[in-house]
Amino acid sequence: MILTVRDLEVTFRVGPWFNRQPILAVAGVSFDVDAGETFALVGESGSGKTTLAHAINGLQDISRGEMAFMSQRIETSSPGEMKPLRRHMAMMFQDPVGSLSPRMKVGDLVVEPFRIHGIQANLQEEARRLLSLVGLSGDFSDRYPHQLSGGQARRVGVARAIALNPKLIIADEPTAGLDVSVQGEVLNLLNDLRERLGLAMIIITHNLHVVHHVADRMAVMYLGRIVEAGETEEMFRAPAHPYTATLLSANPEPDPDKARNRISLPAEVPSLLARPPGCEFHTRCPWAQARCARETPYTENGRKRHVACHTPLAPGARPPATRSIQ
């Protein structure tokens, strides 16, 4: 196991000083990532998946829980202790162009990790090697980020992430803002590198189709909690949590004749400032029962498949015609 996360909580404080309100952005999350494995965190906006990634990298203070990377605790590490850890844990951020420093040239950007960690190397040589690894010619060294297309900028981001041969890459929405015909290039590149370099990956995304093709295991997040986790194939075949089932059914497929057994959700996503009691999904869940509004479903934190629901769905279950609670 290269990364373990246990009962992680991140709390933000919002509002004026005389009326600070705590917001639980990540509310007790546990999972493990094995060496060489791809793990996907799936959720819609506000599900806390990006905050979680920042916490793992030590960019975000946490309010509770434990994290260990390569057997070293993250949350208790000082900035000085964190630095060598970060050498082995590379991050890729959502915006392909925005995550590159606008006044630095590509050649300098990809070797930035060498400079930060004070590693002696022929930097020009390294830049050329890294760019060719991600399929960019050496000419790109002299370009600025704004002169790159989204796909090219993403490749530069990948080159920088693998610069120091990390053990783990955390990729936040690696296909965001890219055209369909380019998305595949980036995913294939990540897959290739993962196999060649034997690194583990955490992919954070809202795009389930992407997850299907790249992830070994996945976890679905809702309001800062993992509601279901398990093997990707298994979860696609038989989603057990109503939210997972909804997400899977909400993804339109490019086939006009495909039967659409869509599950539509009443109501909007609740505010993090007013978390519903009981099961937090019950305000939108088509299967919700009286019990769901009162009792919090038990969640098991382990490596095998787990579901935070009182009545996990049978494969292919359809929502009842009327909700039993309003």
Add this chain to the structure above:
Amino acid sequence: MLSYSLKRLGLAVAIVSVAMLLLFAMIYLIPGDPAAVALGPRATEAMREALRIKMGLDQPVWIQFWNFFINAWQGDLGNEVLSNRPVAKVVMEQLPSTLALIVGGMAWSIALGIPLGCWTAVKRGGMADRIVGVFSVAVIAVPSFVVAIYALLIFSVSLRWLPAIGAGEPGDIGDQLVHLILPSLAVGLGWVGYIARMVRASMLEVLEAPHIRTARAFGLPDRQITYRYALTIAILPTVTLLGVGIGQMLSSAVFAEIVFARPGVGKLVYDAILTRNYPLVTGAVLVTTVLFILINLIADLVVGYLDPRVRSRL
């Protein structure tokens, strides 16, 4: 809105307090003995000592500051040296004349600046836009005292169209207004340019916004889009800017009052410096500073009222 207003008011009080602290620090750091300066060279040591005690100069610094602070908040700025009248009273007597000058300057800048800015934004890229652009930059660049002297030279000395000095006969509004034209132009001319540019820039920015595209896509008439949908947003930064502008006009007013020999706070301070009347100088500085902070507070509250995004903030 209430919470926003209270917060903004609290901030204004804090800024005034810090400004008082800074002013006190400056006075305290004056080289020399204020009592000696105030009494002149012929005073005896006993007289100086008596005045020092009267002025509280024998107390520890923080007590001196606390007294200064409390007195200032209560409107007591001490007495001036020459006639021993309360500084606050003397300054307040001169304030209306300066305010008239600033209101005049604002009138110029708003009446010319906003329409010019709007017009050039709508007709951007054209000849008129370019001419107004150069004009704006030019009037912003040239200092107000040069404008004042050249205006005096042209309109009063050479052409003899307008009076050169004074504020006009007391009670005769018409005469006072005639006397106000040149000084207020000197104070406000640069701000015509500032406001024209600001309105133009924010109009152009707003006209690019997606919601303006929506309004066009719904076929709303151009006039309504320009004045109802764009100007109402573009005017907000200009209101804030006007608040800042008052401060600069207060500075320009000093020159205008000296050049045109008008009564006012600026002339008062200038004369006080020449006669080394320190309490009057610091008192007048404090009054104008508080006035400026107050005007900025009002400008921010107006913006808050006009912008529902601010208005609804908790």
Add this chain to the structure above:
Amino acid sequence: MFGVVLVLLMIGGAVFADLLVAAEPNRISPRDRFQGPSLAHLMGTDQLGRDLFSRVLHGGRIALSVALISIAASLVIGVVLGLIAGYGPRWLDNLMILLFDAIKSFPTVMLALALVTLFGPSLTAVMVVVVLVNVPGYARIIRTQTLALKSAQFVTAAQSMGAGTARVLRAHVLPNVIGPLLILASMDIPVVIAIEAGMSFLGLGVRPPTPSWGAILNDGFTAIRDTPWIAIAGGLPIILTTLGFTFLGETLRDVFDPRLKARG
């Protein structure tokens, strides 16, 4: 273009003042007083018979050096304070902003008058005023931009790679905030020239007989009804220089940062 030409003329005039006119700026010649413009005295002479053209050229030195020195000082102090406020802890930021706002709430000339009263008239006092007036503005700009960049993805990315505060500020923040500030500072040169001239006009800047545009303007103002050329000689270089630098600044801004809007 117009701006570049004017600025070059002014700088050239100031640097080569001694070569351009034979007359010494401070040589008093009572016989020649109050002479109108002529070939011998291009701009005429003043109440002491000093050659105005020579005084104007030498006045340029004062104006330019005051502007450059005080702007450079303001820039250094402003950038450092702005970075501290923007990247430092929240309470320090609030405290510094309060201080900046308080300093900025003194009307410039009022602050100048107060300081000059306290410390006596001198060029140093003028420069202190300029620094006091400019630093809060510069620091605020740097602070706002730093705050915005603090949460920019490329800064977070640098932190995620293990970059410390010093490297983040030096390699990722400063290069992105300094450009716009330099352009704004170049546009402040005419403002500083105006402040120096204004203080000297009030007799609170340079000590006589040092030539300064503001002092010449004051000499001219005293005698404005009879000998208007002295006032014109004092005002003209102020107008031309401020115009020149302003147009130059506008051009610089359009070239380097088209999106930077007129400052509020």
Add this chain to the structure above:
Amino acid sequence: MNVLGIRNLNVTFGTEGGPLRALRNVSFDVPRHRIVGVVGESGCGKSTLINAILGLLADNGQVESGQILFEERDLTQMDSLEMQAMRGSRISTVFQDPMGALNPVISVGKQMLHIQYRSDLGRTEKNARSVEMLRRVRIPDPKSALSRYPHEFSGGMKQRIAIAMAMMMEPVLLIADEPTTALDATLEVATIELLQELQAQIGCSVLFISHHLGVIAELCDDVVVMYAGEVVERGTTRQIFHDPLHPYTERLLRCDPAGQSTRTRHLPTIPGEIPDLRDPPKGCIFADRCDRRETICETAPPEVEMGGHRACCHRVKP
């Protein structure tokens, strides 16, 4: 009967590097009561197309030739006042970004009132209509929503308000520019269902622009595939998705990971980039990225029709 007919439309932008030919010989129809989807990736000219139809091209853009026939009248020949009369009454639009599409300082009710400025109804009736429209797009408490400002609504609600505004004047043609792109998946499907429902009730035609193949497949009757400013293929949704003729369409469909039901570690892609439209190639626009390129592809391909299914490719034989 067609509501909208685009005929050989050419649009050019003046740029520093020379004229950029953003749309070249674009032709397609929007028949009455049908939903036509325009699909394409970035740089295909989708937004230029919308702006050309609405008469809102940027200052440096110009319709060089061609016609935009709306109810038999050519929009390219109309002056700005005539166009203004069309927009909002006969043609309505929903834009991509729900956050910025509404004016932040004018209340929702006032904005809905302003849109009805052409109507003879009184103020109370107009407001009643606004409330009715907001109710139909399922805004909770529509009456009080009138006095609220855009920032008080969530992104999904703002997009529904924008749809209510667009549908309020019962347009003949609704143009929807990526209306669901900025929304989460669960909100996306809800918005599509809402659009379908309102379209059926009002009976308008819809021009639906999207890069999302799944959304197009689900919502549209006909599909127009655009690439680098040209229409490369058009037909019914079934024709396009089940029997694509143009190599670009075929490969685009293959690229979509949603289309791969079996798990693969290697996703198909289209290597290369779109050509520089300041100097577009003489022949087929897709040739340099096409894996079935032949010598004949250096000449411009004709549009070939087979039972209403048209494609611009030399390989397609009628």
